Amino acid sequence: MSREPQRLIDVLNRGTFAVTVEYNPPKGTNISAVLENAKQLVGRVHGVNITDNTAAVVRAGSLPVCRLLYELGHDPVMQLTCRDRNRIAMQSDLMGAHMLGIRNILCLTGDYPTVGDHKEAKPVYDLDSVQVMQLVQGLNNGKDMMGNKLDGSTAFTIGAAVTPEADLIGPVLAKFEVKVKAGAQFFQTQAVYNPEIFASFMKQVRPFNVKVLAGILVLRNHKMAEFMNANIPGMAVPKEMIDELKAAGDRAEDVGVDIAVRSIKAVRPHCDGVHLMAIKATHRLAEIITKAELG
Secondary structure (H helix, E strand, O other): OOOOOOOHHHHHHHOOOEEEEEEOOOOOOOOHHHHHHHHOOOOOOOEEEEOOOHHHOOOOOHHHHHHHHHHHOOOEEEEEEOOOOOHHHHHHHHHHHHHOOOOEEEEEOOOOHHHOOOOOOOOOOOOOHHHHHHHHHHHHOOEOOOOOEOOOOOOOEEEEEEOOOOOOHHHHHHHHHHHHHOOOOEEEEEEOOOHHHHHHHHHHHHHHOOEEEEEEEOOOOHHHHHHHHHHOOOOOOOHHHHHHHHHHHHHHHHHHHHHHHHHHHHHHHHOOEEEEEOOOOHHHHHHHHHHOOOO
């Protein structure tokens, strides 16, 4: 790669409406589909998240895929969960990530192993997501978690997650403040389907002076929407959207794209960007970006 990519934090600090997208690494070693799709989005998005064994399903690691996307010209966002590593492994991986050009870390708790495909795996959870943010801050300041001086510090932008449509918004706002104090510079939200609720949430978090990217999850059919409502806390796909998907029949994915575009336009006045999640529909990302007039 001839030059460093435009950095997500610079885009956010300029006040440009940011666009990030998300990929799952392959369950295996064939990375070609991710790379081919990501090539189409170079220059059209400002950050690319790579998940870390999301839903506790074993996949290739976030770190090497982030490096491959960096070589394409993207600014990767490396997701780091607390489930699989202790504090020694986390710090080691983070120092390595910095060496490889990665500058964004999204700190997450991680789903419990019993929800995934290795249900007997022993979880670590040595630290929680807030403690990981504090750990990253320490590395940025040139010291490890025990206060030992590093031979070369890191320079990470710290990201966090939030659920703006949670039933009990008070605890969510309290945790949001804790994460800001721990060093979070930007937030990527759980999927947003109720723009009015999201607008109210944004009014409450604006005083914290951090950047918020609204999560936009592409619905492929009504069964997917119903499953999320039943199984994912803080997820609330409105009945009218589910009915719209159900009525679409074989065109459900097209309708899901339309819903995503409408959602982007509805939240845009209230936030600093959007984070597009198109599980098993990444081939529609470029189309969504075009239809939503994002770039």
